[in-house]
Amino acid sequence: MFKFKNIINSQSRTITSAAIIIGALSLVSRLLGVFRDRILASHFGAGDTLDIYYAAFRLPDLVYNLVVLGAISAGLIPVFTSLLEEASPLNRKKQEAWRLINSVLNFIIIGLLLICGLFFVFAEQIIPLITPGFSAEKLALVVSLSRIMFLSPVLLGISAVLGSILQSFKQFFVYSLAPIFYNIGIIVGAIYLVDEWGLYGLAWGVVFGALLHLLIQLPTVFSSGYRYRPILNWRDKNVLRVGRMTIPRTMTLVLNQLNILLVTMMASTLAAGSLAIFNLANNLQSFPLGIFGVSFAVAALPTLSVLAVKKDLGDFVVALSSTFRQILFLIVPVSVLFYVLRAQIVRVILGAGEFGWLDTRLTAASLAIFALSLFAQSVLPLLIRAFYALQNSKTPFYLGLVSLAVNLIALLFFCWVFSFDNDFSFFTAAILKISDLRLVADLRILALPAAISVSSIVNLILLLIWLRFKIGRLDGRKIIDSSLRILFSALGAGLITYSLLQLLNLIVPTEKFLGIFAQGLLAGLGGLAGYWLLGWLLNMEEMAIFVSAMKKKLLKKVSPAVAEDVAREGEGV
Numbered sequence: 001m002f003k004f005k006n007i008i009n010s011q012s013r014t015i016t017s018a019a020i021i022i023g024a025l026s027l028v029s030r031l032l033g034v035f036r037d038r039i040l041a042s043h044f045g046a047g048d049t050l051d052i053y054y055a056a057f058r059l060p061d062l063v064y065n066l067v068v069l070g071a072i073s074a075g076l077i078p079v080f081t082s083l084l085e086e087a088s089p090l091n092r093k094k095q096e097a098w099r100l101i102n103s104v105l106n107f108i109i110i111g112l113l114l115i116c117g118l119f120f121v122f123a124e125q126i127i128p129l130i131t132p133g134f135s136a137e138k139l140a141l142v143v144s145l146s147r148i149m150f151l152s153p154v155l156l157g158i159s160a161v162l163g164s165i166l167q168s169f170k171q172f173f174v175y176s177l178a179p180i181f182y183n184i185g186i187i188v189g190a191i192y193l194v195d196e197w198g199l200y201g202l203a204w205g206v207v208f209g210a211l212l213h214l215l216i217q218l219p220t221v222f223s224s225g226y227r228y229r230p231i232l233n234w235r236d237k238n239v240l241r242v243g244r245m246t247i248p249r250t251m252t253l254v255l256n257q258l259n260i261l262l263v264t265m266m267a268s269t270l271a272a273g274s275l276a277i278f279n280l281a282n283n284l285q286s287f288p289l290g291i292f293g294v295s296f297a298v299a300a301l302p303t304l305s306v307l308a309v310k311k312d313l314g315d316f317v318v319a320l321s322s323t324f325r326q327i328l329f330l331i332v333p334v335s336v337l338f339y340v341l342r343a344q345i346v347r348v349i350l351g352a353g354e355f356g357w358l359d360t361r362l363t364a365a366s367l368a369i370f371a372l373s374l375f376a377q378s379v380l381p382l383l384i385r386a387f388y389a390l391q392n393s394k395t396p397f398y399l400g401l402v403s404l405a406v407n408l409i410a411l412l413f414f415c416w417v418f419s420f421d422n423d424f425s426f427f428t429a430a431i432l433k434i435s436d437l438r439l440v441a442d443l444r445i446l447a448l449p450a451a452i453s454v455s456s457i458v459n460l461i462l463l464l465i466w467l468r469f470k471i472g473r474l475d476g477r478k479i480i481d482s483s484l485r486i487l488f489s490a491l492g493a494g495l496i497t498y499s500l501l502q503l504l505n506l507i508v509p510t511e512k513f514l515g516i517f518a519q520g521l522l523a524g525l526g527g528l529a530g531y532w533l534l535g536w537l538l539n540m541e542e543m544a545i546f547v548s549a550m551k552k553k554l555l556k557k558v559s560p561a562v563a564e565d566v567a568r569e570g571e572g573v
Contacts, residue, residue, distance in 0.1 A: 010189030015323050017549045018172050025176035030287045032183035034195075034349050037283055039190045040202075041355040050276035051268075052138055053202055055131045056145035058264055060122070060206075062257050063115055064153040075249065076104055076161070077240035078305040078388055081168045083238065085306050094225075100238045102231040105161045107239075112157045116150040123147055126473070130261055134522040140222035141199060143567045148203035152210035159214035164223045170301055178213045185209025241391075242524035246392040252384075255400040259407045259455065266411055271442040277359065278448045280350060281366035285338065285374060292330040293378030296323050297385050304389035311472055320386055321475035322545070324480045328378050329542035332486050333531045335374040336494035337524055341499065342367045344520030362441060365432040366390050366449045373453030376460040383463040390470065399462045409454035476486060490535035496529030 005169045044050045046066035083097035119126065123143045128134070131142060159178060166175040189205010197204065233239060300323045307316040325497075338345065342364040351360050418425050429435040429443065435441065468474045500523040509515040510524075535543045 005472060013295065015299045015303055015319060015326075018170060018550055019292075019296040020328070021172045022176045022295035022298055025180060026291045026295050029176075029179040030290055032180060032187065033283060034287065035184055036187050036190060038316075041280065043190070043194070048138060048272055049199065051134075051142045051273065053145065053199060054139075054275055054279045055127075055134070055264065055268070056142045056149060057124065058204065058261065059131055059147040059558075060116075060153050062261075063112065063119065063150070064107055064156050065253050065257055072220070073392055074506075075245035075388075076164050077301055078308070078391055078554050079238055079241050080164065081302050081305040082309045085309055087267070096238060098226065099187055099229070099231055099233070099236065101161065101165060101226065101406070102229045102243070103233050103236055103239045104242060105158065105228075106230065106232045107234070108161055109154070109198060110155045112154045115151055123187055130264055131268045132265060133270075140542070145199060148200065149206050151207045155210035155214050156206070159210070159217060162217050164220045165221050165224055165226055166217065167298065169224055170298065171220060171224065171322035174217055177216050181216050182209040184519055185212045188430065196217035198339055200203050216523075243421070245391060245393045246311070248397040249388070252397040255331040255397070255404045257420045259452065260405055262346065262408060262411055263452065266415065267445070267448060270444055273359065274442065274445045275365060277363050277445055279441055281346075281363050281370060281449060282452075284345065284349065284363075284367050285370035285377075288331060288334045288338070289374065289378055292334070293383050296327050299323075300382060301389060302383045304386055307391045307431050307466075308391065311341070315475060317475055320382070321479060324379055325479060325486075325542050326545060327382060327533075328375060329540065331375055331378040331495040331545065332494050333528065335371045336490045337497055338371040338374065338525055339368050340494050340497045340527070341520050342371070344501075344516055344523075345538055348520060351470050351513075351516075358437070358441060361434055362445060363436060365434050365446060368432055369446060369449040369453055373456045376453075376456040379464070380456065380460055383460070383467060384473055386467060387463075387470075390472070391458040395466055395470070396463070399459060399466060403455045403459040406458045407451050410454040411451035413443050413448045418438055418444045418446055423493070437493050448542060482540070485535070485538045485540055486542070489538060489540070492534045493527040493531035493554050496530035497523045507565075 005034075040050060040053070070178075080097050080100055083100065084094065121141025123146050127143050127146060127289040128139055131139065134142065163175050163178065166172065186202070186205045186207035188208060189201050189203070193204055195201070234243075264275060267278055300319065304316060307313075307319060308517065334405055343360065346360050346367060350359075352361065387393065387396050418428075423445065425438075427437070428446065429438060434441075434443070464474065468476070503520065504519045504522060508519045510519055532543075
């Protein structure tokens with residue numbers, strides 16, 4: 001009999017099936033995130049209050065990304081997976097694997113407590129460096145909120161290490177539930193705590209969400225065989241392997257965070273609400289990015305790590321190529337629809353309360369620019385994890401340096417271009433349908449998503465070139481052929497969507513929420529139907545793989561799986 005416990009403890013047979021689980025639950029999490037942002041936007045609008053909240057989030061988020069994600073994604077999962085793969089009948093390697101988990105967990109706890117403690121003490125000195133344009137009153141609130149939020153990296157750090165166990169065992173269901181509970185905690189803070197504690201309620205909501213993120217994973221982690229031990233052995237060869245891989249990964253994340261900090265610093269010098277608009281647009285584009293790009297990358301890492309350990313580069317390329325194309329198949333049409341339906345998306349999701357029409361149009365314009373690079377941002381996590389699976393974390397760091405330089409140059413260039421009247425700024429404003437805002441809004445805000453987009457595309461190109469050099473081939477002909485079919489179908493879907501949008505403008509009243517929602521929904525569904533039809537006519541292999549995986553997930557009972565069959569993945573299973 002089908003039991004919920006089977007879902008909790010099930011393993012995924014293929015990368016696509018794993019990504020479907022992760023993506024489906026990520027969709028729920030992102031919807032909650034959208035609901036969260038709608039609550040924030042309707043309560044506070046795009047102004048000083050949200051600027052303070054998002055600025056306060058930066059340092060705790062920086063700590064988590066640098067200390068935790070560096071160790072997990074680059075070092076812990078590949079090494080832990082390799083130990084499990086090499087486990088002997090006497091389970092000596094498995095014992096080594098558990099010792100590794102406990103050592104890394106204890107190192108991360110100690111490291112986070114020390115770092116968060118230092119940031120807590122010196123917050124008043126550090127915060128002004130990342131928000132130089134804020135007033136003294138705004139800075140004081142940012143400092144206070146940041147100090148509360150510094151509890152969250154510690155909780156999320158513990159949760160991330162335990163989550164690596166679930167990823168390595170390909171138990172993605174509970175792992176993917178954790179972000180949902182994280183968002184629930186933040187929503188609780190926004191709805192129930194803000195009335196009592198003001199902005200401090202939002203900060204405590206973040207901490208509560210981090211606690212839920214940890215607690216939801218504990219039962220399944222313990223059922224997998226894990227038991228906590230107070231081990232702290234920095235001489236352990238496996239710990240040293242993780243450490244050697246972690247340092248370059250951490251430096252890469254430093255570069256990524258510097259990109260965001262550069263944007264934050266620049267936004268703080270622009271008109272009030274600029275940082276909020278950038279973050280809201282970034283959160284919207286992160287919706288499909290998390291569902292498709294990150295989901296497939298997370299699902300692929302254990303498989304790629306095992307194939308790298310076996311030195312099976314043939315199947316490694318098959319798995320990488322199949323996953324790469326699958327991401328493009330899903331993200332490219334979404335990018336086109338985001339561009340065409342940007343105003344409807346922003347208005348439906350954020351357009352309430354204090355979030356006015358000017359905020360809507362500027363956020364929509366920022367979202368359109370993000371949409372142009374969404375394909376690059378979505379495949380970057382996969383390519384970076386491919387290097388980590390090969391136990392090479394240095395190359396992404398070196399290429400990240402180039403990307404950081406490109407981001408800085410692009411940021412300065414676009415800020416300059418959008419600061420005065422010229423052909424480029426006129427053309428961009430006309431394309432984005434915001435020409436009339438030049439006299440009432442600071443269009444330099446468009447420089448923020450533009451810089452991120454340019455640097456992401458450059459980083460993608462560099463990673464592809466270097467990976468091709470590293471492993472000899474990338475199945476390039478198949479990737480190019482699939483990309484052209486996907487692009488043609490997506491552009492056709494965009495044309496259908498735009499045509500339906502214009503037609504519905506004549507029929508559906510768009511002055512109210514329901515009208516805008518109906519217009520966007522019907523036009524979007526028409527566009528997706530067109531994409532699906534064109535994809536079928538062009539005989540897209542990626543469509544067959546996706547449909548097959550969906551059928552297996554929806555029609556079959558969940559059962560414990562055997563090891564992943566990469567060859568079948570490439571055949572559409």
